[in-house]
Amino acid sequence: EIYFFDSETHRFVKVNRGALDNLGYTLDEMKEMTPLELKMDYDVASFNNMLRPLRNGEVNELLFETRHKRKDGTDYHVQVHLQLSRLTEPPMFVAIITDVTQRKDLESQLMQAQKMQSIRQLAAGIAHEINTPAQFVGDNTRFVQDAFKDLMALSEAYKKLHDAAKANAVSEELVAEVEKAIDDADLEFLADEVPTAIEQSLDGISRISNIVKAMKEFSHPGGREFESTDLNGAVTNTMT
Numbered sequence: 001e002i003y004f005f006d007s008e009t010h011r012f013v014k015v016n017r018g019a020l021d022n023l024g025y026t027l028d029e030m031k032e033m034t035p036l037e038l039k040m041d042y043d044v045a046s047f048n049n050m051l052r053p054l055r056n057g058e059v060n061e062l063l064f065e066t067r068h069k070r071k072d073g074t075d076y077h078v079q080v081h082l083q084l085s086r087l088t089e090p091p092m093f094v095a096i097i098t099d100v101t102q103r104k105d106l107e108s109q110l111m112q113a114q115k116m117q118s119i120r121q122l123a124a125g126i127a128h129e130i131n132t133p134a135q136f137v138g139d140n141t142r143f144v145q146d147a148f149k150d151l152m153a154l155s156e157a158y159k160k161l162h163d164a165a166k167a168n169a170v171s172e173e174l175v176a177e178v179e180k181a182i183d184d185a186d187l188e189f190l191a192d193e194v195p196t197a198i199e200q201s202l203d204g205i206s207r208i209s210n211i212v213k214a215m216k217e218f219s220h221p222g223g224r225e226f227e228s229t230d231l232n233g234a235v236t237n238t239m240t
Contacts, residue, residue, distance in 0.1 A: 001078075001097035003035070007055070008090055010034040010047075022099065024071035035095070038068045051093070054084040065100065077104040129211055133204030140197035140204075147194055150185040157181035214240035 001019035005012045012030045020027060023038070036047055053059045062082040069075045081096040157178045164170045214237040 001099070003095040003097065004092050005035060005095070006090065007084065007093055010036070010093075013092060019097065022070070022076075023068070029071075039066055041066055054082065054093070068097070076101045126211065126215065130208055133207040137201045137204040137208075140201045143197050144194060144201075147185075147190050151190070154181040154185040154187075210240060214238075 001022060002016040003012060003019060004014040011032070011034055015027065015030050020030065023030075025033070036042060036044065039047070042050070050062065050064075054062060060083065063080070064082075065077065065079050067075045068078050077100045079098040079100050081098075083094050085092050085094050158181075161170065161174055161178050164174055217233075217237050
């Protein structure tokens with residue numbers, strides 16, 4: 001798209017067919033308009049400030065991106081290459097416009113894909129960090145469950161022995177049954193391992209809790225107001 005507009009009134013003098021087709025205006029309509037009616041993010045003051053370096057000869061051209069609004073109200077991304085031609089009287093601004101909507105859409109899709117990739121990597125890392133303690137918490141819980149079954153079997157054997165002793169009816173078979181229950185329970189082994197399993201499980205739960213807490217604080221949305229923060233805590237949460 002190519003636009004010529006007056007350097008004083010800013011009214012369009014001429015635009016090419018590509019611009020007319022894209023914008024939906026006729027040439028006569030365009031000649032009654034200025035670039036401000038196409039640009040969505042400029043007012044008169046900001047537009048004049050932008051043009052000033054070209055008028056003063058400080059720069060030969062301007063290259064920037066903005067959005068243009070069509071006659072039907074839709075808008076699209078454009079890249080603007082703007083120069084001031086002094087070959088006419090009065091001088092005219094010449095703008096070469098490139099529709100970069102497709103490029104912007106691709107950039108947006110790429111950015112979204114990168115965000116999703118980052119989320120996937122973060123989720124995989126969190127899953128791994130939580131799965132490790134969760135696994136040994138599960139293993140230790142199953143061990144304590146089996147130990148409890150053995151202790152309950154031993155307790156039941158002791159109860160039978162107690163009831164038989166009260167009735168003066170302790171038999172060799174009952175004594176053998178109690179001894180087997182004692183061997184099966186392996187009390188010395190359980191006395192060493194059960195406290196360790198419980199301690200490890202509590203540590204694993206604490207680690208999981210710390211990870212979840214750190215993630216919650218790490219992902220807390222920022223506020224609009226300034227406030228004091230614990231930098232050491234922020235670094236620790238990030239490391240966790």
